[in-house]
Amino acid sequence: MAIKLKGFYIWMGLAGSLLLFFSFVTIFNLIFDQILRPKGLLGALTDPSVLASIWLTIYASLLATLIAVVSGTPLAYILARKNFPGKQMVESLVDLPIIVPHTVAGIALLMVFGSHGLIGQFSPLRFVDALPGIVVAMLFVSSPFFINSAREGFQSVDPRLEWVARSLGATPWCAFRKVSLPLASRHILIGAIMSWARGISEFGAVIVIAYYPMIAPTLIWDRFLTTGLKASAPISVLLILICMTIFVSLRLLSGGERS
Amino acid sequence: MHDHIRIFEASIRGRTLLIFIQNVSRDWGKEFSLVDVNLEIKEGEYFVLLGPTAAGKTLLLELIAGFYTPDKGDIWIDGKEATNLPPEDRKVGFVYQDYALFPHLTVKENVEFGLNLKDHPDVRGRAEELLDMLEVSYLAERRPKTLSGGEQQRVAIARALAIEPRVLLLDEPLSALDLRTQEKTRRELKRVQRELGITAIHVTHSQPEALSLGDRIGVMMEGRLVQVGPTRDVFMRPSNRRIADFLGVENILSGRVTSNQKGIATIDLGGDEVQVVTEIERGDVEVLIRPEDVILSKDFVTTSARNSLACEVVEISQEGVLNRVFLDNDIVALVTQRSLDELKIRPKSKLFATFKASTPHIIHLDELGTK
Numbered sequence: 198m199a200i201k202l203k204g205f206y207i208w209m210g211l212a213g214s215l216l217l218f219f220s221f222v223t224i225f226n227l228i229f230d231q232i233l234r235p236k237g238l239l240g241a242l243t244d245p246s247v248l249a250s251i252w253l254t255i256y257a258s259l260l261a262t263l264i265a266v267v268s269g270t271p272l273a274y275i276l277a278r279k280n281f282p283g284k285q286m287v288e289s290l291v292d293l294p295i296i297v298p299h300t301v302a303g304i305a306l307l308m309v310f311g312s313h314g315l316i317g318q319f320s321p322l323r324f325v326d327a328l329p330g331i332v333v334a335m336l337f338v339s340s341p342f343f344i345n346s347a348r349e350g351f352q353s354v355d356p357r358l359e360w361v362a363r364s365l366g367a368t369p370w371c372a373f374r375k376v377s378l379p380l381a382s383r384h385i386l387i388g389a390i391m392s393w394a395r396g397i398s399e400f401g402a403v404i405v406i407a408y409y410p411m412i413a414p415t416l417i418w419d420r421f422l423t424t425g426l427k428a429s430a431p432i433s434v435l436l437i438l439i440c441m442t443i444f445v446s447l448r449l450l451s452g453g454e455r456s
Numbered sequence: 457m458h459d460h461i462r463i464f465e466a467s468i469r470g471r472t473l474l475i476f477i478q479n480v481s482r483d484w485g486k487e488f489s490l491v492d493v494n495l496e497i498k499e500g501e502y503f504v505l506l507g508p509t510a511a512g513k514t515l516l517l518e519l520i521a522g523f524y525t526p527d528k529g530d531i532w533i534d535g536k537e538a539t540n541l542p543p544e545d546r547k548v549g550f551v552y553q554d555y556a557l558f559p560h561l562t563v564k565e566n567v568e569f570g571l572n573l574k575d576h577p578d579v580r581g582r583a584e585e586l587l588d589m590l591e592v593s594y595l596a597e598r599r600p601k602t603l604s605g606g607e608q609q610r611v612a613i614a615r616a617l618a619i620e621p622r623v624l625l626l627d628e629p630l631s632a633l634d635l636r637t638q639e640k641t642r643r644e645l646k647r648v649q650r651e652l653g654i655t656a657i658h659v660t661h662s663q664p665e666a667l668s669l670g671d672r673i674g675v676m677m678e679g680r681l682v683q684v685g686p687t688r689d690v691f692m693r694p695s696n697r698r699i700a701d702f703l704g705v706e707n708i709l710s711g712r713v714t715s716n717q718k719g720i721a722t723i724d725l726g727g728d729e730v731q732v733v734t735e736i737e738r739g740d741v742e743v744l745i746r747p748e749d750v751i752l753s754k755d756f757v758t759t760s761a762r763n764s765l766a767c768e769v770v771e772i773s774q775e776g777v778l779n780r781v782f783l784d785n786d787i788v789a790l791v792t793q794r795s796l797d798e799l800k801i802r803p804k805s806k807l808f809a810t811f812k813a814s815t816p817h818i819i820h821l822d823e824l825g826t827k
Contacts, residue, residue: 357552363542364522365615366570369542
């Protein structure tokens with residue numbers, strides 16, 4: 198390597214490590230602090246309301262992700278394959294939840310799914326302060342992550358592979374199922390993981406529409422306000438550890454499929 | 457409308473016409489349009505679509521396969537109007553330039569793809585048969601990514617043949633291969649096509665490829681089919697200057713290889729004998745020489761590895777700065793005005809036409825079967 202280039206990489210690395218250090222210190226300071234004084238952590242582990250809220254978070258976000266996959270996959274496919282008037286509008290719409298402040302998203306959702314809302318007033322399903330409310334809030338904020346990743350996946354599949362499949366006797370649906378879908382599966386899986394993670398981390402939109410039943414971020418906020426840092430930090434660490442375990446193993450799994 | 461149906465039905469009775477394309481146009485931006493294409497392809501023939509890049513050759517293939525539909529005109533396949541038929545109902549095999557194998561499937565699964573969809577009674581057996589025919593059985597369990605270009609191509613052909621297509625469409629099937637593999641694959645393609653008696657449409661921009669494979673060729677330029685005919689006819693009698701320039705080869709001499717020593721063959725051209733660099737050991741050949749590779753001189757050139765043939769000038773035609781000199785031994789040379797003046801070349805001048813042993817392109821007729 199040329200000497201000048203070496204210096205260049207060292208400087209780039211130093212600048213970059215600043216950010217890395219910042220994230221690392223913030224997260225691991227919290228984790229180590231709790232691990233060194235495990236009493237709080239053990240207390241959280243044996244607190245049924247904590248465990249229930251963590252389970253609810255994971256479960257609700259999984260439901261939201263499932264909905265995103267079922268409806269988002271066809272949308273991602275169309276966005277990857279077709280040009281149509283207003284396509285840019287649709288793409289902006291897909292990305293909109295990323296830029297809307299999440300409390301705003303919550304209020305908007307409340308106006309649609311609230312008991313007097315656009316859909317809420319006719320719906321037999323109750324959204325306010327109920328699981329469906331948590332799911333729609335999570336779905337709203339996490340869907341862009343899934344759609345964008347799946348769209349990238351479909352874009353990476355050469356359309357001529359579908360054409361060849363058609364020439365071999367496959368209907369459009371069959372070509373999608375046997376060629377495009379498996380070839381985009383890695384992107385779809387990663388998109389689903391991202392969307393699931395995003396759902397789990399959502400707080401702002403959820404508390405507006407469903408403060409109860411409490412998901413973990415709500416519970417942490419609630420404990421922080423009522424009992425302070427000592428009560429909320431162990432739950433935070435528990436949530437981080439559980440999520441990290443899930444996501445690292447999923448990432449490894451999906452990475453293993455690449456070959 | 458009724459008119460061409462009648463023509464088509466008549467030809468079907470004679471079992472000759474397989475593909476019938478009438479007034480097909482497709483506007484697709486400036487570079488890739490098709491304009492009023494008319495084409496008839498007979499059952500069992502090897503048809504080559506020859507043309508420079510962006511002439512619309514691939515688009516025409518894709519229209520025949522049904523990947524796109526024409527704006528105007530209609531396409532008949534095997535006696536059925538197919539203009540708006542989806543690709544899956546056309547029984548057309550397609551081999552893309554980069555083969556487009558399914559990367560997530562093994563070689564065997566690629567070949568089985570079409571068989572499974574057809575509910576073939578013996579999927580496994582038929583796939584093995586095809587891989588055998590194309591001599592790639594040993595690759596059955598491999599993924600396409602691990603295959604060489606030549607291997608991928610054979611697999612792509614096997615996959616296309618699996619559905620027993622009425623016609624095999626080949627889009628520049630040799631252009632991604634290195635020269636040696638190209639020659640081998642060329643022979644292989646022709647062999648497979650002859651063995652199965654299948655109709656093939658082969659798109660290429662390479663003149664030697666067209667000459668060695670095509671029973672008939674169609675020359676495409678800027679979205680138009682500008683000349684169609686038996687291969688030799690088209691090359692010998694291009695219908696206009698632009699086609700002639702594109703085809704390039706005007707000297708096609710028939711001969712016979714009488715001996716070959718260390719890669720240099722002696723070819724008897726029916727009177728004259730020439731030395732040419734080729735591996736061919738024996739048999740009838742065609743010797744293709746570009747006119748610009750022919751050098752004219754007053755005296756016999758004695759340098760080794762060159763051929764000097766005595767000849768007489770028949771006619772001279774001026775083309776810009778160059779002159780096309782027609783000689784009595786059917787050779788055409790392209791020379792500058794300056795050498796024309798220096799050598800005092802006129803009709804009836806006695807000259808020697810010289811070309812290097814390494815310049816001609818040789819087509820071996822025996823190995824291509826019925827040509």
